[in-house]
Amino acid sequence: MNDPKIIMAQDVNLVFETGDGPVVALKDVSLDIKKGEFVSFIGPSGCGKTTLLRAIAALEKPNSGALTVNGMSPEEARQQRAYGYVFQAAGLYPWRSIAKNVRLPLEVMGFEKSEMAVRVKKVLDLVDLSGFENKYPWQLSGGMQQRVSIARALCFDANILLMDEPFGALDEIVRDYLNEQLLKLWHSTNKTICFVTHSIPEAVYLSTKIVVMSPRPGRIIDIIESDLPNERPLEIRDTKKFINIAQRVREGLKAGHSYE
Amino acid sequence: MNKTIFPIAVISVCILIVWYVFSIILNSSWAFDKAERNKVQLTFIELVDDTWSQKKPKLPAPHQVGQEMWKTIFYKKVTSKRSLVYHGWITLSATLSGFLLGTILGICLALAIVHDKATDLSVMPWIITSQTIPILALAPMIIVVLSSIGFTGLMPKAVISMYLSFFPIVVGMVKGLRSPDLLEIDQMKTWSASRLQILLKLRFPKSIPYLFTSLKLGMAASLVGAIVGELPSGAIAGLGARMLSGSYYGQTIQIWSALFTAAILAASLVGLIGAIQTLVSKRMMVSQ
Numbered sequence: 270m271n272d273p274k275i276i277m278a279q280d281v282n283l284v285f286e287t288g289d290g291p292v293v294a295l296k297d298v299s300l301d302i303k304k305g306e307f308v309s310f311i312g313p314s315g316c317g318k319t320t321l322l323r324a325i326a327a328l329e330k331p332n333s334g335a336l337t338v339n340g341m342s343p344e345e346a347r348q349q350r351a352y353g354y355v356f357q358a359a360g361l362y363p364w365r366s367i368a369k370n371v372r373l374p375l376e377v378m379g380f381e382k383s384e385m386a387v388r389v390k391k392v393l394d395l396v397d398l399s400g401f402e403n404k405y406p407w408q409l410s411g412g413m414q415q416r417v418s419i420a421r422a423l424c425f426d427a428n429i430l431l432m433d434e435p436f437g438a439l440d441e442i443v444r445d446y447l448n449e450q451l452l453k454l455w456h457s458t459n460k461t462i463c464f465v466t467h468s469i470p471e472a473v474y475l476s477t478k479i480v481v482m483s484p485r486p487g488r489i490i491d492i493i494e495s496d497l498p499n500e501r502p503l504e505i506r507d508t509k510k511f512i513n514i515a516q517r518v519r520e521g522l523k524a525g526h527s528y529e
Numbered sequence: 530m531n532k533t534i535f536p537i538a539v540i541s542v543c544i545l546i547v548w549y550v551f552s553i554i555l556n557s558s559w560a561f562d563k564a565e566r567n568k569v570q571l572t573f574i575e576l577v578d579d580t581w582s583q584k585k586p587k588l589p590a591p592h593q594v595g596q597e598m599w600k601t602i603f604y605k606k607v608t609s610k611r612s613l614v615y616h617g618w619i620t621l622s623a624t625l626s627g628f629l630l631g632t633i634l635g636i637c638l639a640l641a642i643v644h645d646k647a648t649d650l651s652v653m654p655w656i657i658t659s660q661t662i663p664i665l666a667l668a669p670m671i672i673v674v675l676s677s678i679g680f681t682g683l684m685p686k687a688v689i690s691m692y693l694s695f696f697p698i699v700v701g702m703v704k705g706l707r708s709p710d711l712l713e714i715d716q717m718k719t720w721s722a723s724r725l726q727i728l729l730k731l732r733f734p735k736s737i738p739y740l741f742t743s744l745k746l747g748m749a750a751s752l753v754g755a756i757v758g759e760l761p762s763g764a765i766a767g768l769g770a771r772m773l774s775g776s777y778y779g780q781t782i783q784i785w786s787a788l789f790t791a792a793i794l795a796a797s798l799v800g801l802i803g804a805i806q807t808l809v810s811k812r813m814m815v816s817q
Contacts, residue, residue, distance in 0.1 A: 354716065356715070356716060360713055360716050363676075376730070377722045378720060
């Protein structure tokens with residue numbers, strides 16, 4: 270409990286002005302995320318889970334409330350390279366090789382050339398893609414492309430990884446494999462991970478903390494601290510503990526819906 | 530390659546046949562008039578022979594145009610007023626100057642439009658309006674205005690060329706520079722990339738295919754602009770002037786020769802841009 274708080278949200282409200290009037294994307298959202306936690310955000314479309322992630326990344330600005338990342342405003346945190354963001358699509362540039370794609374943020378941030386090469390090699394090792402440096406994105410499968418995108422988010426040593434449904438477009442077999450890989454990565458790097466997902470099993474399998482959200486207005490329904498062990502083989506999904514947590518998530522999602 | 534050559538060859542042969550047939554039909558009245566004056570009856574072979582070899586036919590036969598082009602391209606001194614190389618060069622230099630100016634202007638405008646909302650709203654409608662004015666009406670005015678302040682020769686033609694060629698470049702480049710989707714822009718923002726970095730590393734490479742398409746359109750438009758610029762200026766040199774003087778003196782073969790030279794010029798220039806495009810896209814994929 271003494272772990273420092275990395276992300277703090279206090280009564281965060283965020284409203285989008287649309288043609289059909291204001292849409293409340295986040296209503297009184299309060300949440301603390303501690304260093305080294307793996308937090309999943311789960312809920313139906315429009316519940317504000319992506320908006321919350323984007324607000325943490327300073328891609329959206331809350332209308333009211335306090336939101337800090339590493340004890341700073343999200344903008345300042347971004348300037349200090351606090352987080353790497355992984356989007357639903359890998360977003361690799363087809364005219365750049367894999368190594369050059371991973372290098373892109375380093376170029377933007379103005380790293381030394383020799384430093385870049387070292388870092389690119391390190392993160393490609395980390396996602397198990399050594400030897401693919403000179404390949405081009407179209408030569409890689411969707412799962413591999415997403416791993417490149419994770420490597421790219423890791424290469425500048427941010428201590429937070431924000432992931433917005435990174436495996437949403439992949440089939441279940443690849444997804445299971447990448448979930449396992451992601452847990453390994455999390456163990457070996459000790460990053461704080463915020464992970465948006467639609468999938469209950471994915472959320473329960475990965476997380477130390479599950480944030481259940483509900484739409485109209487987007488708000489937090491339940492925060493579940495997972496008591497699953499740190500070592501998680503895929504078979505853990507058949508255990509009683511796992512099923513209990515999944516059930517609680519499902520109930521939270523249901524409660525959110527009956528609210529309307 | 531053979532697959533593309535065959536259909537093109539078939540169409541070319543069809544066009545040639547239609548052309549030859551029409552030159553018989555259109556030139557026959559002159560042949561019949563001549564025959565009547567000479568009180569002779571024409572056989573079909575004599576009719577064909579006459580219609581395909583008149584000095585001032587309504588529609589010259591393809592081989593007449595070919596012979597004229599052969600003669601005036603390869604067998605005249607390139608400095609001669611009768612050389613199509615001479616006239617072609619005059620038009621080409623105006624085309625290339627106008628194309629260069631139009632490309633620079635087009636890219637600058639596109640950059641301003643993409644990066645500045647006010648420019649987008651205020652300038653874009655004018656750019657579109659500029660192209661609704663018939664260039665034939667505008668060209669003489671441009672020439673008169675420019676010559677009254679001392680610019681004659683190449684410069685007014687280049688300006689008209691530029692006027693026509695900047696438009697496809699602006700439209701294409703605006704589209705190209707805006708082709709990165711929201712996700713790609715957001716991704717850049719998460720790395721705190723500056724607008725210049727987003728432009729250089731994302732927008733510009735992504736707009737390359739659009740740029741080449743625009744350049745091809747712009748090049749063709751430039752050539753049209755240069756020729757149109759030669760028509761009202763009383764120019765004595767250039768393919769446009771050649772067409773105009775041909776029409777004064779009923780030299781249809783000369784008009785058609787100039788026309789085909791212009792077409793070949795346009796095709797070569799556009800083909801050149803296409804070749805550069807192939808080279809660039811290969812390089813972007815392999816050595817980037």
